[in-house]
Amino acid sequence: MSSVRKIANSVGVSVATVSRALNNHPDVSAETRQRVLEAARSTGYNPSVGKRPTNVIGLVYPTGPVQAGYGDFDSLMLSGVVRGANEQRFDVTIINLDRDKDEFESYTQFFHRKGVRGVVIRALEATSVLASEIAAEGFPSIMIADRSEDPRVNFVDSESKSTSRKAVEHLIDIGHKRIALAIHNVQDSDHQDREDGYCQALAEAGLERDEDLTVRAPAGPEGGAMMLDHLLQHEDPPTAIFFTNPLSTVGALHRCLQLGVRVPKDLSVIGFDDGDVRLRTFPNFTAVCQDAQGLGLEAARWLTRSLTGNAHHSCRELHRTTLNVHGSTSLCPITGVRLMAGNQIVRQV
Amino acid sequence: MSSVRKIANSVGVSVATVSRALNNHPDVSAETRQRVLEAARSTGYNPSVGKRPTNVIGLVYPTGPVQAGYGDFDSLMLSGVVRGANEQRFDVTIINLDRDKDEFESYTQFFHRKGVRGVVIRALEATSVLASEIAAEGFPSIMIADRSEDPRVNFVDSESKSTSRKAVEHLIDIGHKRIALAIHNVQDSDHQDREDGYCQALAEAGLERDEDLTVRAPAGPEGGAMMLDHLLQHEDPPTAIFFTNPLSTVGALHRCLQLGVRVPKDLSVIGFDDGDVRLRTFPNFTAVCQDAQGLGLEAARWLTRSLTGNAHHSCRELHRTTLNVHGSTSLCPITGVRLMAGNQIVRQV
DNA sequence: TCATACTGCCGGAACTGTTCCGGCTTGACC
DNA sequence: GGTCAAGCCGGAACAGTTCCGGCAGTATGA
Structure with a gap:
């Protein structure tokens, strides 16, 4: 067991100096401090009271x-x-x-x-x-x-690729073919995972990825609303959207209610959640959930x-992570919804 | 400054015994421990390493x-x-x-x-x-x-009476006369405050309190939906409701969307919030906000x-606390909304 | 030039609290 | 009555920190 006295002996200084060096007091020369710190590190010093x-x-x-x-x-x-x-x-x-x-x-x-x-x-x-x-x-x-x-x-992180894939598979299973990805515009491993899961599910089902159906915006309700608008303005709009951020999902669902887009009848939505956000929106949304407490x-x-x-x-x-199914996803509609100028909604095949 | 040695002297035991007594070690008689603890308390003992x-x-x-x-x-x-x-x-x-x-x-x-x-x-x-x-x-x-x-x-607590009063005054200012109170059915000082604020605002405006317009239920979305249903089934239903719990407010707003009750056109709603819940619902709701961080x-x-x-x-x-006005409150409607059997909505004067 | 003063660095000692070991007392049991 | 165990406690050795003073080197001023 290492102690200040042992370190003092091995370095050839007093215990007082060792203590000062360890506690960043000014009255120690840089050279002495270095020697003490090195000795502390190499002997695995761990202070203990009593x-x-x-x-x-x-x-x-x-x-x-x-x-x-x-x-x-x-x-x-x-x-x-x-x-x-x-x-x-x-x-x-x-x-x-x-x-x-x-x-x-x-x-x-x-x-x-x-x-x-x-x-x-x-x-x-x-x-x-x-x-x-x-x-x-x-x-x-x-x-x-x-x-x-x-x-x-060492780390503990969420693995969201496989569940993201499962989420998109869920949409494919209930008939959706034009599935959009609405993603936070920051490139980290987490968001890369989500995008990868999306791509894998499409590829597995033999669906071509349409780059037009991928949009990026800052995380947050405004970003979610913007991405929704953009996607629904497409001449062949998606029937389902996968959002990779909780607040973006909230913003998009609000925007749907404002525009009169019925979720899930007109449009299916899957989001992300860390906590209980998916239970606060109307409808509660199907989400890939991270277990923050876990x-x-x-x-x-x-x-x-x-x-x-x-x-x-x-x-x-x-x-x-887990896929929790709620009321924002259902069978692919026969008529999709498109957003026109003046915020007009038209239903088309 | 008090120390184990001082205490040992004053009580007449060794420092070892004082330390044991202070740290709940078994090898101390109950009587000795009492005397040590008493001495520690009276001298304001505060242990310090070094x-x-x-x-x-x-x-x-x-x-x-x-x-x-x-x-x-x-x-x-x-x-x-x-x-x-x-x-x-x-x-x-x-x-x-x-x-x-x-x-x-x-x-x-x-x-x-x-x-x-x-x-x-x-x-x-x-x-x-x-x-x-x-x-x-x-x-x-x-x-x-x-x-x-x-x-x-000593304590720091939220004062919600005055802001609850202000919330109800806000409703009165924009023409509401039949204002309901939907309250968490637990009697603590906090909820008493909210009820008091409600009563004061009514009294100040010369409005009679209608006991039929006060409902109680467990906190949570289900409770909120239940209270909403109950109130709207009244033959002379309220045009505004004051909810004293965030999740109850969420549940009620969801229920409104299900039933087709338009908030705030048909019904005004004020809720409570600790954090950001009011920004997750549609519409975002006017709320009495506690400053948890404060x-x-x-x-x-x-x-x-x-x-x-x-x-x-x-x-x-x-x-x-503060009153944050959002989109769930507006002028008192000419025709109120009543909930009939079979979840039918009728609009009546 | 020399006395003085100041500054940086360090060690001894005195302080903090905890734990190990051994001793004292007491009581129970054969 | 001897023996053993348990309860209780004190001395001493341990942990780490800080005050005070000393030493060396350098600057300053008469």
Whole structure:
């Protein structure tokens, strides 16, 4: 077991200096600090008050305080993390990196100062680099809601390709042939998955993909409405649309009600959901659902098991998503709906 | 400053015994433990590793791991708590009481073991007693999203009476006279406030309250639909309804779309919202909005300021709510809508 | 030129709290 | 009455942090 005194001996300084170096106090020369940190890293130093190891994991938000605006997702994920940590009697502390992590401090050093033995990293945009850096230091960590090419990075992510495919297959099964894809215009692995699932289902059924039936817009209700308008203005409009974002789906369904497009009689709609959004719209929409709570649960469970010694080496898990069928999908209509100038609706074969 | 050695001296035992008593180890007699705990309480003992006080507050969930199912509320509140704690550079750790609090352990003792200097208590059902007990021990604490008669209890709660009143006044201003109240059938201070606001607005305008226009049902979409049906079956149905729960409002709006009742042309609806639910329905509904994030922010801000010495004595704050007008309210129709047998809609004067 | 003062860096010691080990007392049992 | 076990407690050794003072090097001023 490593301790400040051991490190002090091996480096040839006093325990006071070791403590200062570890806690980022100014009164240490850069050269001494480096030697101490190196010794701490190589001996796997883990601070402990008294003797008891402190059973706390951190939930790390990379950018500022926890962001709102992700709907239920964060709440559910947090709930899962807390439950997962519970199983091994761990507590959860919320850490935000950019508040008081010193620039010259290593992640390991920082997390030790915070008194956590491991961290769950909430993936936002471009968190992958961060996760790689932390993993490279060897600090126990797992990223949640994103994946990484880096083999050292542990993660739990949603796998939405197969369910996206299943969603489109569902539409094909009930007779739809012109199926549109309305996608968030950001290129990440998640959205690539959804597009891939869409393509696979079409190919499998022997349907040609019509590039005109793929539209992109920012996530959000306005984007959803815009994409709907655009698709319905096509001279041979789709009879079904697959939206890859919850709020886009909401916007599109609202727009349908405004225009008088009857869902699902005139048009079938499948969306995405993280939480309960699909149950708030009219009609409730058929959706590919991510299990946000399950992600949190698995991540925290793996991390705490790994810390208590009873876990496998790495975790690179793709969590399954489910297709929940509600009232926004039904048999392909004989007459499709087309949107004309002046927001006029015409039904045509 | 109090320490284990001071306490050991004053009680007349060894530091080892003090530590054991404080940490709930078995090898201490009940009598000794009592004397130690009493000394710790009276001297305001606060454990510290080394010298530095640990700047962490706890977010306490009384029953088990954090519950999902409150929609955005918890996510937003948490976000607020973290931001509020940020200002004084505090961290937040999530604590669930019924996991590892020993039965014979005081709350103070438990929280010290967890290493937090103060707690924010998330009010669920009947948390008021808990908050009183913690306050009685003198541990720094504040309850969030509920209020208490106990003068020792600090809290931040929503004040929904005045805005409920404003909501009903809004309906009266645009010509409505028969305004119904659809309320969650649980009697707590919060719902009492909403009912009081309703009554005050009616009284102020010289309108008689019709008891037939008050209905109660469980919170949730089904309850909302039931209440809507019941009200519209009245021989002299209301032209506007005030719902005091977000999900009830959702259910009622869905039911309107099913029945062909046009909102707001046939019927005006005002609901409640904690987060973004009002923006998910069609039409988006006019709502009395609680600022969940603001509650969290204020609570954590007060607590951390109080802990760092720059705060007033107690906090008994009622946070303001706001009336957000959306598309579910408009001028009182000349012909009202009545629901007949067989779900037939008739319009009558 | 030399005394003085300041700054950067570090060590000793004193402080915080926890746990191991051993000892004392008490009571039960053969 | 001897023995054993359990309950309770103290000493000491452990964990890490911080205060205070010292040492060296450098700048400053008479």
